[in-house]
Amino acid sequence: MTRYFYDKRVREIFWQVALLAGLAVTIVLVVRNASQNMVNAGMASGFDFLWRTSGIDVPFVLTSYTPESNILALLWVGVANTLVITFVAAIAATLLGFVIGVARLSPNKLLSGLAGAYIEFVRNIPLLFFVLFWYFGVIAALPGPRQSIGLFAVAFLNNRGLTIPIPTDGTAFRIAAVVVLAGFLAQAAIAVWAKRRRDATGAIFPVWATGLALFLGVPAVAFGVAAVVSAWDVPALRGFNFRGGFVLVPEFVALFAALATYTAGFIAEIVRGGIQSVVKGQWEAAYALGLRPNRALNLVVIPQAMRVMIPPLTSQYLNVLKNSSFGAAIAFPELVSVFVGSALTNTGQAIEIIAITLAIYLALGLAVSAFMNWYNARTRLVTR
């Protein structure tokens, strides 16, 4: 008996079996209690509720949802709104974060001090504070529709949100999106071809130039043409409010502003760390090899800085995705707000609704990290 007790293999198996048994007992107890409690409370179970008519009015809809649609359509409204706010906030936070991160490294102490003050201010206050502040403090304090702040005379910011023009027919923009996608694919093909040719012949193809053209030029031209071709529904003041255009509700504007300004503080630190991680010797070594400054930057410095920045940037993008749920605090209709909030109150099916919500966040999060990991694997340091 003691022989088995002191056997390492036996003990290892014992601990693992014990853990599994403990988990199994917990799960059985939890399921039994839950089903008993649900029977006692007369609660329904199953996923049939998804096809019931929702009857919930949502103030910010990008899909064809109406209160007569079913709850599945309501779920899709929440997912779409979550994706949109995440996408636009992540882009804005990246741009702002890069600017602040570079400013932090400026030799001008005033500029770097300002950037540092911003970073320290933002990082040490809860995000919920910013969400509430932008919503109740800033947007609510804006003037009414008649005294709107006009942006280039086509978009108007007031206490009912941001009214932007929309095209009356989206066909041109759909075509533009396809063109942009084709441009990205072409760039990917060029990158593969250029690398193969460089490995074979040593000739360097200006991938960066075509990348710039295909990633910035093609989208700009495509959307520019689409914008000119399309007929626009421009908002105009009629009586007490704006008619026409599309209203980005105050909740959207506040959540966007909060996510962008908050996340930018974190991205700025990542950018600073990434740039600082490339030691001066790398520049000098690149010059010693006879590389010109822009080649040294593209081939030596940026790849190394990106390598340091990509994993933490991934975490930040995942944080933006998860933090979009702060919309629930100001009733912006994102996933948590419409589903865990409204749909749960209406149907009472807490287990199913929370399970679906968690599954969607996990799936979206896995998709983001899978993409970023793929990108990271392409750029990481390969050592022996």
Add this chain to the structure above:
Amino acid sequence: MTAAGTLGVRPLRASLIRRLKADYFSTPLNALVSLACLAAIVAIVVPLVRWAVINADFAGTTRADCTGGGACWVFVKARFGQFMYGFYPPSERWRVNLAALLMIGATALSFWPGLPRRALTVPLLWAGLLVVAAWLLAGGAGLPRVETRQWGGLMLTVFLSVYAGALAVPLGILLALGRQSELPVIRLVATIFIEFWRGVPIITVIFLASLLLPLVMPAGWDIDRLIRALVGLAFVIAAYMAEAVRGGLQAVPKGQWEAASAQGLGYWQTTGLIVLPQALRISMPAMTNEFIALVKNTSLVSIVSIFDLLGIAQASLADPAWVGMNMEAYAFAGTVYWLICFGLSRWSRHLETSRKTTH
């Protein structure tokens, strides 16, 4: 040059001007940047000071006493008790103060260099403190009971941070060890646990805890809603703590394990005596940063109607006697959060630089 010349005021001023010129006005672009920054600073600081200090009202008791046009700090003064203690009965607030004093004492004692057998006494000290503080705050056994419904304000923010942190640290260490374990089942379970809680928004976890915990408990069991939120926060923060500790574990060289094995130490002896002390020292700054994130995230409990500092500041805006005090409430709550988190982050940076260990 005379001695007076080298030490005198004039050359010093000249060198100051020269340095200013070199640092801020070396090129036209640099000068432009400097002027823009200066303009930005003036544009932010001047109205802020005018609002918060010069035109602000500090004295009085009602809204009518605010006549300066700036901040109405009278509001914060009138609400100060609630911002600090929530709806905790004023006659019992000494208990909160005493608990806070005990906590400060325990913190000081934890970092007192003369403390004997630190690895044993510090956890025991804190375990004892948590029990005593919970008894003080909730009451019972002689003290009048104060329902958790009445707790709130800064006291609740600190309570949630300390108790969730105290649960999360040991759980996080176990999870980190599990994730590094050689036993596949344990590794898999720990990894799934960590990735699950890290992958979902903390708001959904608080909903999950407050809606589903009562459902999975045996009929008749009633868990206090503050405890529910606390458990939710603790699980999430434990998952993040686990990753912070894992970083530390990975930084301990394999040779340390091998050396311990060569001495004939078993798994728990090696882990407890050799590896963990080194790993925890390395991961202390990362763990402090996770703790800062926890302090900030406690604000989310207001989503299930538990009023921490931010929640109670937000709720105070609904008072018809003090309409329009948004900026004052946010400024106060924001400053308190900032002071706490900035202090902690400075401390974390101090740990990073002062405790550098090398192998």
